[in-house]
Amino acid sequence: MKPHDYPQQPADLWEHFYRITQIPRPSKHEAAVRDYLIGQADARGFGHTCDEAGNLLVRVPASPGREGHPTVVIQNHLDMVTVKKADSPHDFLVDPLQLAVRDGWLGATGTTLGADNGIGCAAAAALMTASGVDHPPLELLFTVDEETGLGGALNLDAGMLSGSLMLNLDTEDWNELYVGCAGGAGMEFTKSYSTAPVDSGAGSWELRIGGLSGGHSGIQIHEQLGNAIKLLGECLEDVQGLRLQAFDAGLAHNVIPREGRVSFSCSPEQAEALAQRLPVIRQRWLDYLPAVDAQLELTLQAVATDSALEARDSRQVLDLIAALPHGAQAYNLEQRAELVDLSINLAVLQLTQGTLFVETSFRFFDAGQSLPLRHTLMALTRAFALDVEETVGYPGWKPDFDSALLARASALHERLFASVPAVKAIHAGLECGILKGAKPDLDILSFGPTIRGAHSPTERLKIDTVAPFWQFLTALLAEI
Numbered sequence: 001m002k003p004h005d006y007p008q009q010p011a012d013l014w015e016h017f018y019r020i021t022q023i024p025r026p027s028k029h030e031a032a033v034r035d036y037l038i039g040q041a042d043a044r045g046f047g048h049t050c051d052e053a054g055n056l057l058v059r060v061p062a063s064p065g066r067e068g069h070p071t072v073v074i075q076n077h078l079d080m081v082t083v084k085k086a087d088s089p090h091d092f093l094v095d096p097l098q099l100a101v102r103d104g105w106l107g108a109t110g111t112t113l114g115a116d117n118g119i120g121c122a123a124a125a126a127l128m129t130a131s132g133v134d135h136p137p138l139e140l141l142f143t144v145d146e147e148t149g150l151g152g153a154l155n156l157d158a159g160m161l162s163g164s165l166m167l168n169l170d171t172e173d174w175n176e177l178y179v180g181c182a183g184g185a186g187m188e189f190t191k192s193y194s195t196a197p198v199d200s201g202a203g204s205w206e207l208r209i210g211g212l213s214g215g216h217s218g219i220q221i222h223e224q225l226g227n228a229i230k231l232l233g234e235c236l237e238d239v240q241g242l243r244l245q246a247f248d249a250g251l252a253h254n255v256i257p258r259e260g261r262v263s264f265s266c267s268p269e270q271a272e273a274l275a276q277r278l279p280v281i282r283q284r285w286l287d288y289l290p291a292v293d294a295q296l297e298l299t300l301q302a303v304a305t306d307s308a309l310e311a312r313d314s315r316q317v318l319d320l321i322a323a324l325p326h327g328a329q330a331y332n333l334e335q336r337a338e339l340v341d342l343s344i345n346l347a348v349l350q351l352t353q354g355t356l357f358v359e360t361s362f363r364f365f366d367a368g369q370s371l372p373l374r375h376t377l378m379a380l381t382r383a384f385a386l387d388v389e390e391t392v393g394y395p396g397w398k399p400d401f402d403s404a405l406l407a408r409a410s411a412l413h414e415r416l417f418a419s420v421p422a423v424k425a426i427h428a429g430l431e432c433g434i435l436k437g438a439k440p441d442l443d444i445l446s447f448g449p450t451i452r453g454a455h456s457p458t459e460r461l462k463i464d465t466v467a468p469f470w471q472f473l474t475a476l477l478a479e480i
Contacts, residue, residue: 002018002099003099003100003101005101006018006099006101006106007101007106007463007466009467010126010130010466010467010470011130012125012126012129012130013119013122013123013125013126013130013466013470014122014466016040016121016122016125016126016129017115017118017119017121017122018099019036020033020036020114020118020121020122020125021096021097021099021108021113021114021118022096022097023036023096024092024093024094024095024096025078025079025080025114025118026079026080026082026092026093027079027080027081027082027144027145027146027147027148027151028079028144028145028148029079029093030054030078030079030144030145031054033078033121034050034054034056034078034142034144037056037058037121037125037140037142038056038058040125040128040129041058041128044128044129046058046059046060046061046128047059049160051155051156051157051160052155052157053144053145053151053152053155053156053157054144054145054152055141055142055143055144055152055153055155055156055157055160056078056140056141056142057139057140057141057142057160057161058128058139058140058142059137059138059139059140060127060128060135060137060138060139060140061137062135062136062137062138063133063134063135063136066134066135066136066137067137069136069137069480070136070163070164070165070480071136071137071138071139071162071163071164071165072135072136072137072138072139072163072165072166072167072477072480073138073139073140073141073161073163073165073166073167073442074123074124074127074138074139074140074141074166074167074169075141075143075166075167075168075169075170075431075432075435076117076120076121076123076124076141076142076143076168076169076170077117077121077142077143077144077145077146077147077152077153077170077431078117078121078142078143078144078146078152079144079145079146079147079148080112080114080116080117080118080147081112081114081116081147081252081254081255081454081455082111082112083111083112083214083251083255083258083455083456083457084110084111084112084457085110085111085457086210086259087110088109088110088111088457090110090111092111097109097111097113097114098110098111099113101463102460104462104463104464105452105460105461105462105463106460106461106463107458107459107460107461108457108459110457111457112454112455112456112457112459113459113460113461114459115449115451115454115459115460115461116170116172116451116454116455116459117146117169117170119169119448119449119451119461119466120168120169120170120448121142123169123469123470123473124140124142124169125140126470127140127477128140133474133477133478134474134477134478135474135477135478135480136477136480137163138477139160139161139162139163141160141161143156143431146431147252147254148252148253149253149391149392149394150394150429150431150434151392152431153394153431153434153435154392154394154434156434156435156438158435158438158439161439163442164441164442164443165405165442165443165444165480166432166435166442166443166444166445167444167445167446167447167473167476168430168431168432168444168445168446169446169447169448169473170430170431170446170448171426171430171446171447171448172219172448172449172450172451172452172454173422173448173450174447174448174449174450174462174465174468174469175413175417175419175421175422176421176422176423176424176447177406177409177410177413177421177422177423177424177445177446177447178423178424178425178426178430178445178446178447179397179399179400179401179403179406179423179424179425179444179445179446180365180396180397180398180399180400180424180425180426181396181397181425181426181427181428181429181430181432181433181446182218182363182364182365182396182425182426182427182428182429183363183364183365183367183393183394183395183396183429183433184218184361184362184363184364184393184394184429185361185362185370185374185390185391185392185393185394186253186347186359186360186361186362186390186391186393187359187360187361187377187381187388187389187390187391188357188358188359188388188389188391189356189357189358189359189360189381189386189387189388190355190356190357190358190386190387190388190389191355191356191384191385191386191387192354192355192356193309193310193313193317193354193355193356194309194310194313194354195245195307195308195309195353195354196307196308196310197306197307198243198265198305198306198307198308199241199243199265201267202241202243202265202266202267202268203265203266203267203268203271203302204245204263204264204265204302204303204304204305204308205263205264205265205266205271205274205300205301205302205303206261206262206263206300206301206302206303207232207235207236207261207262207263207264207274207298207299207300208259208260208261208297208298208299208300209228209231209232209235209249209259209260209261209296209297209298210258210259210296210297210299211259211293211295211296211297212225212226212228212231212257212258212259212293212295212296213225213226213258213290213292213293213453213456213458214228214255214256214257214258214259214455214456214457215255215256215258215453215454215455215456215458216254216255216256216428216454216455216456217253217254217255217256217343217345217347217361217363217455218254218343218363218426218427218428218429219426219427219428219454220256220454221256221327221328221340221343221345221363221427222327222328222331222340222343222427223290223292224288224289224290224327225256225289225290225292225293226258226285226289226293226296227256227257227326227327227346228249228250228257228258228259228260229249229250229257229260229321229326229346229348229349230321230326230346231285231296232247232249232260232261232262232321233318233321233322234281234322235274235277235278235281235298236262236264236274236318237318237322238273238274238277239264239266239270239271239273239274240266240267240270241266241267241270241311242264242265242266242270242311242314242315242318243264243265243266243308243309243310243311243314244262244263244264244308244309244313244314244317244318244351245263245264245265245305245307245308245309245351246261246262246263246351246352247260247261247262247263247317247349247350247351248260248261248262248349248350248351248352249261249262249348249349249350250346250347250348250349250350250359251347251348252347252348252455253345253347253348253359253360253361253391254345254347254361254429254455255345255347255455255456256345256347256455257346257347257348258456260349263303263305264305264308264314265305265308271300274300275300278298278300281298282296282297282298292458309351309354316384317351317356319384320358320380320384320386321346321349323380323383323384324346324358324360324377324380325344325346325373325376325377326344326345326346326360327343327344328340328342328343329341329342329343329344329362329373330342330369332365339424339425339427340363340427341364341365341366341369341427342362342363342364342365342369342370342373343362343363343427344360344361344362344363344373345360345361345362346358346360347359347360347361358386359391360377361391362374363427363428363429364396365396365398365425365427366396367396394429394433394434395433395434395437396433397425397430397432397433397436397444398433399425400443401423403443403444403445404443405443405444405445406423406445408476408479408480409421409445409447409476410423412472412475412476412479413472416468416471416472416475417468417472426446430446432444432446447469447472448469449461449462449465449466449468449469450462450465
């Protein structure tokens with residue numbers, strides 16, 4: 001149900017965004033939202049094409065008199081990150097999002113909002129339906145499977161595109177224009193351990209961590225947010241005779257883990273000592289973690305466990321957690337406090353019936369700069385006798401500060417809003433680098449309204465940035 005105070009203007013954009021939030025659209029499950037957009041195109045007689053990967057291209061004819069102007073590609077991705085609070089019953093495969101307006105921000109109740117990149121999709125849809133928008137020929141490109149590795153863009157049939165200019169609407173700070181993005185890659189590690197019955201006289205316990213903020217592993221990696229995997233491992237460092245039974249933390253390669261649980265066996269005396277240390281450990285973390293992590297909680301309770309890893313193998317898993325890098329690794333020498341050049345996210349760790357799975361991903365502007373980090377990961381693979389598989393990487397988008405599209409957009413922004421926009425690159429994976437590689441003649445610019453907490457249940461959209469975002473988009477199209 002639409003909140004009574006749901007934003008009203010620009011009307012078409014906000015209505016499309018609401019409808020999009022009511023359509024489940026996890027990565028690899030975008031068919032329903034794609035059908036919604038096809039329906040909008042069909043109702044107006046606009047041609048459209050889908051490639052084998054599931055990407056959708058809608059062709060919107062130029063406004064009268066603008067037929068000879070350059071075709072502009074408007075690019076967004078259909079899928080959203082699906083993260084919810086531990087107590088949320090939401091099913092992302094079937095349930096609509098429950099929206100709420102709070103203090104000038106639009107969010108969802110207990111889940112991600114999907115403004116990343118749903119608000120861009122809504123703006124593109126509004127270009128099909130809003131009256132009075134003057135524009136050249138448009139190619140509205142909606143890609144799939146962006147959030148799990150940019151699969152749609154990597155498999156795009158670039159022959160569908162004829163435009164030489166592209167506007168990507170997938171960045172998250174209004175008054176900023178983006179002309180570059182990071183590339184990325186990742187590794188998945190596995191290892192099998194034997195299990196044995198728990199020791200006589202030992203008990204079994206489960207330790208849970210929750211209340212962390214989590215967030216986007218690219219644009220928020222420099223914020224030093226707590227990583228549930230690292231923190232759980234730290235809690236267990238001093239437990240003598242510990243034998244791990246299960247570990248479950250992290251959701252996806254691009255999400256900083258915000259909650260998790262680990263079950264283990266040890267003597268009752270060691271468990272009691274751990275229980276006594278937990279408040280001290282929590283306070284130590286609060287002394288240096290950011291304020292958004294202040295709600296972190298640790299709970300320890302007895303459980304039933306019949307088998308577990310041997311103590312030496314359990315020690316090895318904890319050592320691996322301690323050794324795996326996480327966080328910003330290098331900053332840009334020109335913008336040291338603003339732009340991360342190299343980072344890594346320890347994203348997922350699962351131990352189930354003796355099988356260990358670890359996923360980590362890293363981002364970079366210069367692939368050469370990432371080589372020492374790759375070497376570190378491979379050294380750990382050898383040291384811990386892990387099996388490793390490198391996940392599909394994607395290229396960065398090298399900044400072009402001499403772009404003619406950038407010059408036009410910067411001048412327009414200054415005229416409209418009496419302020420010079422910041423021109424930046426973003427430490428996150430946009431599809432721009434892939435599309436530029438597939439179609440080198442593209443001149444690309446990225447911008448969007450303000451979003452905070454993307455990839456976490458705190459995701460929210462700043463309402464008063466949406467109207468100027470739409471004004472800027474339509475004015476820019478009117479000038480091209």
